[in-house]
Amino acid sequence: MADLRSNFAGIKSTNPFWLASAPPTDKEYNVRRAFEAGWGGVVWKTLGSEGPPVVNVNGPRYGAIFGADRRLLGLNNIELITDRPLQQNLREIKAVKKDYPDRAVVVSLMVPCEEEAWKAILPVVEETGADGIELNFGCPHGMAERGMGAAVGQVPEYIEMVTRWCKQNTRMPVIVKLTPNITNIVHPAEAALRGGADAVSLINTINSITSVNLDAMCPEPMIDGKGTHGGYCGPAVKPIAMNMVAEIARHGETANLPISAIGGVTTWRDAAEFMALGAGNVQVCTAVMTYGFRIIEEMTAGLSAWMDEKGYSSTDDFSGKAVPNVTDWQYLNLNHVTKARIDQDACISCGRCYAACEDTSHQAITMSEDRVFDVDDSECVACNLCVNVCPVEGCITMETLEPGAMDERTNTPVSPDYGNWTQHPNNPSATAAE
Amino acid sequence: MPNSQMTPGIVPARLEKGAYEDNFSDLHPGYASHEALVAADRCYFCHDAPCTTACPTDIDIPMFIRQIQAGMPDEAAKTILSQNILGGMCARVCPTETLCEEVCVRETAEGKPVEIGRLQRFATDNLMSHADQPFVRAASTGKKIAVVGAGPAGLSCAHRLATHGHDVDMFDGRDKAGGLNEFGIAAYKSTNDFAAREVEWLMSIGGISLSYSKRLGENLDLATLQGDYDAVFLSIGLSGVNALRADGEDKNGVRDAVDFIADLRQADEFRDLPVGRNVVVIGGGMTAVDAAVQSKLLGADSVTISYRRTRDKMGASGFEQDLAAVHGVRILENTQPKRVLGNGKCEGIELEYTSDDGSGLKGTGEVVTLPADQIFKAIGQTLGDTPEGLKLEGRKIAVNDNGATSVNGVWAGGDCATGGDDLTVTAVAEGRDAAEDINKSLMG
Numbered sequence: 001m002a003d004l005r006s007n008f009a010g011i012k013s014t015n016p017f018w019l020a021s022a023p024p025t026d027k028e029y030n031v032r033r034a035f036e037a038g039w040g041g042v043v044w045k046t047l048g049s050e051g052p053p054v055v056n057v058n059g060p061r062y063g064a065i066f067g068a069d070r071r072l073l074g075l076n077n078i079e080l081i082t083d084r085p086l087q088q089n090l091r092e093i094k095a096v097k098k099d100y101p102d103r104a105v106v107v108s109l110m111v112p113c114e115e116e117a118w119k120a121i122l123p124v125v126e127e128t129g130a131d132g133i134e135l136n137f138g139c140p141h142g143m144a145e146r147g148m149g150a151a152v153g154q155v156p157e158y159i160e161m162v163t164r165w166c167k168q169n170t171r172m173p174v175i176v177k178l179t180p181n182i183t184n185i186v187h188p189a190e191a192a193l194r195g196g197a198d199a200v201s202l203i204n205t206i207n208s209i210t211s212v213n214l215d216a217m218c219p220e221p222m223i224d225g226k227g228t229h230g231g232y233c234g235p236a237v238k239p240i241a242m243n244m245v246a247e248i249a250r251h252g253e254t255a256n257l258p259i260s261a262i263g264g265v266t267t268w269r270d271a272a273e274f275m276a277l278g279a280g281n282v283q284v285c286t287a288v289m290t291y292g293f294r295i296i297e298e299m300t301a302g303l304s305a306w307m308d309e310k311g312y313s314s315t316d317d318f319s320g321k322a323v324p325n326v327t328d329w330q331y332l333n334l335n336h337v338t339k340a341r342i343d344q345d346a347c348i349s350c351g352r353c354y355a356a357c358e359d360t361s362h363q364a365i366t367m368s369e370d371r372v373f374d375v376d377d378s379e380c381v382a383c384n385l386c387v388n389v390c391p392v393e394g395c396i397t398m399e400t401l402e403p404g405a406m407d408e409r410t411n412t413p414v415s416p417d418y419g420n421w422t423q424h425p426n427n428p429s430a431t432a433a434e
Numbered sequence: 435m436p437n438s439q440m441t442p443g444i445v446p447a448r449l450e451k452g453a454y455e456d457n458f459s460d461l462h463p464g465y466a467s468h469e470a471l472v473a474a475d476r477c478y479f480c481h482d483a484p485c486t487t488a489c490p491t492d493i494d495i496p497m498f499i500r501q502i503q504a505g506m507p508d509e510a511a512k513t514i515l516s517q518n519i520l521g522g523m524c525a526r527v528c529p530t531e532t533l534c535e536e537v538c539v540r541e542t543a544e545g546k547p548v549e550i551g552r553l554q555r556f557a558t559d560n561l562m563s564h565a566d567q568p569f570v571r572a573a574s575t576g577k578k579i580a581v582v583g584a585g586p587a588g589l590s591c592a593h594r595l596a597t598h599g600h601d602v603d604m605f606d607g608r609d610k611a612g613g614l615n616e617f618g619i620a621a622y623k624s625t626n627d628f629a630a631r632e633v634e635w636l637m638s639i640g641g642i643s644l645s646y647s648k649r650l651g652e653n654l655d656l657a658t659l660q661g662d663y664d665a666v667f668l669s670i671g672l673s674g675v676n677a678l679r680a681d682g683e684d685k686n687g688v689r690d691a692v693d694f695i696a697d698l699r700q701a702d703e704f705r706d707l708p709v710g711r712n713v714v715v716i717g718g719g720m721t722a723v724d725a726a727v728q729s730k731l732l733g734a735d736s737v738t739i740s741y742r743r744t745r746d747k748m749g750a751s752g753f754e755q756d757l758a759a760v761h762g763v764r765i766l767e768n769t770q771p772k773r774v775l776g777n778g779k780c781e782g783i784e785l786e787y788t789s790d791d792g793s794g795l796k797g798t799g800e801v802v803t804l805p806a807d808q809i810f811k812a813i814g815q816t817l818g819d820t821p822e823g824l825k826l827e828g829r830k831i832a833v834n835d836n837g838a839t840s841v842n843g844v845w846a847g848g849d850c851a852t853g854g855d856d857l858t859v860t861a862v863a864e865g866r867d868a869a870e871d872i873n874k875s876l877m878g
Contacts, residue, residue: 068475070468348539351481371484391478392543 002307003314004300006040008280009173009199009258011131013040013104015300016315017271020262020283021045021108021134021177024293026082028092031105035096037293038300041104043175043201043283046081046136047089049111049121054080054142060221063210063230074236075286076208078221078228080142081110086124094128105129106175110136110148113158115165122170132172135162137188138179138204140231153179153204156191163195173198175260178244180237181207185244189254199258200248201283203241205231234286238264242277246326249278255323266295268302275315276322330422335415337407338382338398340364340375346395347373353386353396361385377408439711439735443779444687444808446708448733454704457731461622461757462526462552470556474502477548478539485534485550490854490863491518495534499553511561512568514554519569519593519866520586522562522632523615524859525555526623529720531753533859562631566638572599574641577876580605580663582650585613586858587669587848589636590865591872596641598873603663605648613671614849615858617696620724622731624699656821660843665872668831668839668846669865672856673818678716678811680783682774691715691725691812698728710808713737714783716771717812719749725810726763737763738804742770742788742795772801774809782806817850827852837868845872 006016018041019025019034026045034042048054056079065074082089097105107130111117125133136143137153144151152158159176166174176192178185180203192200207229209219219227241263248254261279265271266287274282287295312318342353342365349371357365364379365386375386387396401407403416421427437445449457465473477499485495493514501510514521530536530551538547561568577600581588584606592602610616615629637644648654650670659666675690677683687710701707709732715722718741730737741748744767745755758765768788775782783806786797817829825832825840830852837845847853847864854860 069472348543349480349484350478350539351483352478355481367481371482391539 002304002312004040004304004307006281006315008104008260009132009175011041011104011106011173012102013281014038014102015040015296016275016281016303017296017299018042018104018106018260018281018283019288020285021136022285022289023079024285024288027084027089028096031092031096032099034288034293034296035100035103038296039103039293040281041106041131043106043108043134044089044093044130046108046110046139047086047121047125048081049117050086053083053085056080056083057223059223063220064234065210065236072286072290073234074208074210074232075234075289076205076210076230076232078141078230081108081136081139086121090124090128093125093130097129097131104131106132106134108134108136108177110139110143113147113152113162118162118165119169122166122172126170126172130172132175132198133166133170134175134177134201135166136177136204137162138177138181138202138231140179140181140205140207141228150179150181150204153177153188154182156187159188159191160195163192163197167196175199175201177204177262178202179204180240180244185247186251186254189248189251189257193254193257197257199260199280200254201260201262202248203237203244203263205233206237206240208232233263234290235264235266238266238270242274245274245279246277246323249320249323250326268299268306271299271303272306272318273322275319277326278320278323280315280319331420333418333420334424335417335419337401337405337414339377339380339401340382340384340386341397341399342373342375342386343395343397344372346392348392348395349373350391352389352391356385356389379409381409437733439733442711442807444708444710447705448709448711449705451705453733454731458621458625458704460625461620462555464559465552465556470502470507470553473549473553474499476540477503480539484537484539485548488533488537489517490533490857490860491521491524491866492863493517493521493554495550498557499548499550502553502557507557507560508565508568510553510557514557515561515568517866518859518862519567519590519636520615520632520858520862521554522558523586523624523629524862525551525558526628527615527619528859529751529753529857532751562635567593567635569593569597569639571596571639571641574601575599575877577601577664578603578662579665579667579872580659581667581669582648582654582659583607583613583669583671583848583850584611584633584644585669585671585848585861586615587851587861587865587868588613588667589633590862591667591669591845591847591869592642592865593636593639594866594869595872596639598869598877600641600664600873600876602642604642604644605654606644606646607649607652607670607673609646611644611646613669617699618692618721619699619858620695620728621698621701621704622728629699650821651819656824656841656844660841664843664876666844667837667865667868667872668824668844668850669848669861670818670820670850672815672849674816675811676813676816678771678774678813680771680773682776682780683771683809683811685774685776685780686778687776687780687807688774688809688811691717691721691810692815694810695721695724695728698732704732707732709734710806711735712805713808713810714804714806715739715810715812717741717810717814718743718747719812719814720751720754722810722812723750723754723758723763725812726758727761729808729810730761730763734808736805737761739763739765740769740771740783740785741765741767743790744768766802769802770795770797771809772797774806775803780806780809783809815849820850833864833868835867836871837864838871 021043139149143149261274498510498513535547541547769785848861
């Protein structure tokens with residue numbers, strides 16, 4: 001049986017599934033329920049400085065997009081950091097940590113970009129017995145206008161500076177949470193590393209408008225006739241988050257920086273994929289906000305069963321295993337030739353592959369009078385669109401042509417050699433293959 | 435003592451009062467909005483979709499389902515109605531399991547087609563609930579066309595002619611329009627007076643008049659109509675009923691199933707309708723199933739359908755056969771009526787087993803006797819008398835692909851004419867296409 005215990009940047013937890021800093025971790029009541037349900041850790045919803053707490057809107061805070069049957073695919077929010085008094089949060093954190101010593105309790109922080117502010121809050125957090133802190137440099141709304149959250153996260157120099165302040169003023173591990181609302185995720189990650197961060201976590205939410213009320217002519221969620229951009233999360237953002245995780249994991253300087261992956265983790269499989277791309281653990285929010293805490297049972301059981309099947313005894317065994325296979329386009333093997341193949345027994349003759357290929361791609365699928373669909377190898381560029389639009393899983397697949405086989409599209413035999421763009425004759429700056 | 439299912443003879447009120455409302459409620463209730471979205475999402479928007487090909491009226495099914503998905507059910511309804519103005523009724527009565535849904539690729543994939551009929555009903559009900567029929571009459575052409583028979587073919591033809599700006603006078607032999615939609619369909623398929631409401635809605639395009647109790651050969655004649663009108667469309671249906679050809683079929687209690695079904699549709703109170711304790715229906719089509727199931731719903735204790743061939747040869751679809759079975763109707767295959775038993779009123783029926791060795795259906799000599807207070811004949815309808823000069827083919831009025839008969843200026847469609855199955859949807863297609871041909875011939 002696989003061992004799911006996790007040690008992330010020195011923070012131990014019973015499994016690699018943490019709850020992300022968000023409404024589910026805003027108070028003791030929720031966090032106790034989460035731990036009872038089996039969550040390995042939480043990142044407590046972001047605390048601010050001592051003083052009057054922030055205020056939230058009193059209208060809707062969330063907007064969503066849905067798939068069929070109202071399956072929630074993407075959620076955005078305009079909620080701010082905790083609106084409860086600092087001392088109350090600290091008391092609750094301390095009580096919870098005391099009762100659940102084997103779970104990770106990390107505290108998310110966001111205070112003004114001044115060293116004094118950080119110096120003030122770090123000791124009181126440390127005093128709770130929390131396992132670490134997460135610097136919220138990502139929150140894209142409300143706090144950014146006050147010079148915090150994403151306003152810091154979008155400026156690598158600020159990230160480095162604040163991270164350094166924290167490292168100098170606490171013994172707790174420091175996780176820097178990154179905003180995706182930037183051009184290149186590697187730059188803020190490098191800044192965090194320079195500042196001495198123990199780890200990064202990403203992604204925070206993405207600036208978004210989920211829908212527009214066409215009667216009121218206003219973005220949703222609508223507050224008294226006005227809307228604002230919110231932070232987007234949930235299954236829809238997972239591909240974006242995975243790319244950013246992979247970019248940090250395969251980048252020379254940041255390659256060894258522990259990553260806590262966030263962004264649309266909904267089932268065990270999402271966690272496995274993020275961890276394969278270099279994450280040490282994952283944080284979950286939208287999935288529990290949609291289905292409740294009990295989903296952790298599926299996640300731990302699924303991950304454990306998959307690890308057993310693959311022979312992985314701990315999460316370290318597979319964490320980062322896909323990273324060497326993430327490369328730049330220019331290194332992809334241009335001599336690798338595949339062709340679409342349609343399994344006629346599985347085909348239900350819907351013709352979607354035909355419509356897609358004929359209307360929008362390469363006219364490489366033929367249709368007979370009695371609705372038999374075939375691939376014309378002389379036109380097929382193996383784009384995979386037919387595979388993606390086919391409603392029957394496994395019906396259309398890509399067959400690899402063996403070296404020496406004729407590619408009917410190019411009328412050349414498939415080369416046995418690896419050949420990429422850097423070596424290609426059409427590339428003006430190509431280097432010789434030898 | 436009140437009647438019960440066991441009361442002998444043909445009597446009303448066999449069931450408790452409240453039972454009838456449940457029994458005759460909508461067979462396929464309409465979708466709620468969310469259900470419709472979920473059902474619509476299952477459509478793959480097939481290329482050159484098989485469902486559309488299978489539809490006698492060529493409704494662009496993937497497009498109307500996409501319009502439902504996109505939150506525009508009224509637009510979906512327009513897509514449907516532009517091909518089939520009786521799309522609301524067809525959504526209720528079409529044997530979708532042998533048409534669009536049979537060829538749905540999800541039927542192929544998982545044995546569970548997209549529920550096209552119910553989606554069509556969702557769209558058309560939605561539009562009809564708050565809007566007139568959505569077509570606008572073209573400027574008047576001054577042309578006048580007579581449509582004889584206000585059933586599905588006649589209504590469809592009249593509506594399409596009206597959209598082209600022609601004036602239409604429609605004649606019907608009964609005192610209500612709708613034809614088989616109004617008189618010939620099981621009550622649980624057309625609830626809340628839908629057929630009548632649909633006729634009224636269709637007529638709201640304007641330019642169509644309707645006269646009742648007008649029958650060809652009685653108080654209408656074709657020659658006069660030809661003189662008075664620029665064109666004539668005959669949609670007179672099938673007024674004759676085949677005989678059983680069994681001894682004693684004149685006994686009391688032996689009845690045409692179509693009349694029984696018409697009585698049911700026009701009844702104010704189902705409880706007032708008499709039905710036998712033991713009912714036998716002879717036949718294998720939709721009419722046989724409609725009569726059998728409704729007999730059961732009225733409280734008959736035992737109902738048997740006797741069909742002379744095997745079940746797979748029945749005109750009623752597998753779905754209809756299952757519907758009968760679910761309601762406790764027994765289907766006795768390979769039997770034909772030999773003798774109605776009883777002294778003046780029928781008390782039983784002697785059925786003879788049949789076999790077919792390839793040289794035609796023959797009685798085997800072996801018989802089975804069933805008790806029967808009531809016997810319904812549902813062995814097909816035939817064309818009644820037709821005006822002289824109209825060429826017939828088989829037992830129907832011969833028409834070409836455009837619905838034109840052998841007589842110049844006279845078109846025909848629906849069950850009375852050749853071409854297609856005797857279905858509402860086929861009649862609608864034929865009426866529509868004849869209207870287009872009439873328009874073309876009149877407007878050159």
